[in-house]
Amino acid sequence: MTAISLTAAQTRFLRGQAHGLKAMLQVGGKGVTPAVVAEIGQALEDHELIKVKVAADDREARAGLIDAIVDGTGAALVQRIGHTAVLYRPSREKRQIILPRP
Secondary structure (H helix, E strand, C coil): CCCCCCCHHHHHHHHHHHCCCCEEEEECCCCCCHHHHHHHHHHHHHHCEEEEEECCCCHHHHHHHHHHHHHHHCCEEEEEECCEEEEECCCCCCCCCCCCCC
16 A cells, blocks of 8 residues: 655644644554554544554654555555554544545
8 A cells, every 4th residue: 555645734733733642552562463454444444643652662664654554555654753653544344534625
């Protein structure tokens, strides 16, 4: 899947929307499996904007896991803070978040 590209204004808007969200899913020691990608994909379809917690001690390992999630789900990486990544992908069925124009 190809990732969505966002403008700076859209990214700022989504960061604001994500501020109050709690991490919905956690990627553990087994890494990014097809089941994890499917679960995150379903969460994105249902909610469009989610936080995912990535349990990896090393910064580069975390970045690799987050990149694998983004590639696997076709989502846009809105923000990455420590162990938490904010992902956005518009729903195919029921769009809830209306982005500012580019």
